[in-house]
Structure formats: structure tokens, C-alpha cells
Amino acid sequence: MKKIMFFAALALLATACHKEPSPQDSDNEYLVYTSPSKDITFTSYQTFDLADSLLIIGQSDKPVYSQSDNALALIQQVRVNMEKLGYIYTPDNPDADLGIQMTYIIKTERYVKYYNDPYWWLDYPGYWPSGYWGNWTGFYYPYPVTYTYTTNALITDMVDLTGVEKEGTALEVVWTSYIGGPAGSSVQGDVARMKNSIDQAFAQSPYLKRNASAR
Numbered sequence: 538m539k540k541i542m543f544f545a546a547l548a549l550l551a552t553a554c555h556k557e558p559s560p561q562d563s564d565n566e567y568l569v570y571t572s573p574s575k576d577i578t579f580t581s582y583q584t585f586d587l588a589d590s591l592l593i594i595g596q597s598d599k600p601v602y603s604q605s606d607n608a609l610a611l612i613q614q615v616r617v618n619m620e621k622l623g624y625i626y627t628p629d630n631p632d633a634d635l636g637i638q639m640t641y642i643i644k645t646e647r648y649v650k651y652y653n654d655p656y657w658w659l660d661y662p663g664y665w666p667s668g669y670w671g672n673w674t675g676f677y678y679p680y681p682v683t684y685t686y687t688t689n690a691l692i693t694d695m696v697d698l699t700g701v702e703k704e705g706t707a708l709e710v711v712w713t714s715y716i717g718g719p720a721g722s723s724v725q726g727d728v729a730r731m732k733n734s735i736d737q738a739f740a741q742s743p744y745l746k747r748n749a750s751a752r
Contacts, residue, residue: 567734570715571742577697577711579745584625586633586698587616595643603641607728612639614732615693618739623747636698636708643689643720650682690717691731693738712745714738 591608594600615637616626627633695712716734721727739745 566737567716567718567730569734569737569741571738572713573742573744574709574711579711580747582624582634582697582699582747584627584630584633585619585635585637585695586627586630587612587619587637588639589628592638592640593643594640607724608641610728611641611691611731611735614735615639618735622739622745632698634697634699635711636696638694638696640692640694641689642692642717643687645685645687647685648683687720688717689720689727690715691734692716693735712742714742 589612590602590604591612592600593603593608619637620626624635691714693714693716694710696708697711698708700706700709714735716731716738721730
């Protein structure tokens with residue numbers, strides 16, 4: 538677990554390096570983006586360790602590690618997919634071939650803009666112009682239009698733990714997945730969608746399969 542903690546401490550820096558794709562949520566599911574490292578043969582790996590906590594960024598001033606039921610459900614979904622691909626789960630094993638860290642990010646944006654003449658909706662095609670009701674030149678005082686929206690994302694980084702450990706040397710990320718989009722009306726619903734998206738992340742990464750017998 539020592540190696541897992543080493544790269545867990547770098548999670549904040551790692552998230553800043555991810556290129557966020559344009560959100561597309563037409564099917565009410567999260568966008569799923571996956572990327573392998575170049576020139577990596579995954580059949581050379583056999584075992585994996587999985588951090589037992591979910592790193593959460595955005596719910597408080599400081600990042601926190603969570604072992605809530607929802608966090609553990611997402612961690613378990615990754616473990617199930619890895620084992621289906623033929624990898625052996627070896628918790629707390631310093632000699633594991635692969636280490637996996639999961640980071641959950643939640644962000645709320647608030648939008649406020651003031652309009653006077655015309656109001657913001659008067660620009661909408663087909664809406665009544667101010668003169669519709671007579672010889673009017675405008676309406677009242679500037680009107681604020683306000684809304685908020687929340688997005689969340691789950692980032693999974695898989696690192697190679699087989700290299701020689703050297704002080705000051707970063708671990709190589711061999712596979713990463715980004716799952717994200719607008720948050721839903723309930724946490725349970727978001728967790729269910731993210732579990733489906735975890736399955737999709739592995740389904741669209743067939744190169745992760747260890748052997749032909751893995752399903």
C-alpha cells in the first residue's frame with residue numbers, strides 16, 4: 538500500500554493535467570474518455586492493488602478520503618472489471634504490478650448577469666418586442682438572471698508499480714479514464730450512472746485484457 542499512497546498524494550497535481558473533453562450528455566449518461574500509455578503491453582501485468590478510499594475534491598476546502606458506501610461501490614466496480622479481465626487482486630501487496638487510484642471531483646458554478654433593455658428573453662426568436670403592448674421603450678429596472686449548475690467527474694489512474702522505486706521519480710500512468718458530466722438530482726442516481734460508466738470505460742479499452750479467456 539506504500540506505493541499507492543505515494544501517487545495518491547499527487548492526485549491534485551494529476552487532475553490538473555487531464556484534458557477535459559467537451560461534455561455530451563444526450564443519452565443521460567456520463568461522457569467516458571479513456572487513454573492508454575503508448576507502447577504498453579498489458580499482458581505483462583498480473584496483479585493489481587486498489588486504493589481503499591476515494592479521494593474527493595470540491596466538497597470542502599481540502600480534499601478528503603472517503604470510505605462511504607457510495608465511494609466503496611465505485612471502488613468495487615473497478616475491482617470487478619479488473620478481475621473480469623484476468624488480473625489478480627492483491628490488496629496491500631507491495632509487489633503488486635499495478636496500482637489504481639480513484640478521484641471524485643464535484644464543482645458548482647453560479648451564473649449571474651443583469652439585463653435592462655431589452656430583457657434577455659427578448660432576444661429569443663419569435664418573442665414579443667417591447668413595442669407589442671404599445672409605445673413602450675423598455676421595461677422597469679435591470680433584471681438579474683441567475684442559475685447554478687453542478688458537474689461531477691470520476692478520474693481513475695492506473696500506474697505501473699513494477700519499476701525501480703527511486704526518490705523523486707514519478708510513477709508511470711499506463712491507463713486513465715475520465716467520467717464526467719452534469720450531476721443528477723440524487724447522489725444515488727449519479728452513483729448508478731458512474732457504475733455504468735466504469736463498465737463502459739473498461740469495455741472501450743479491450744487492450745487491457747490479460748488473456749484470451751478473460752471475459
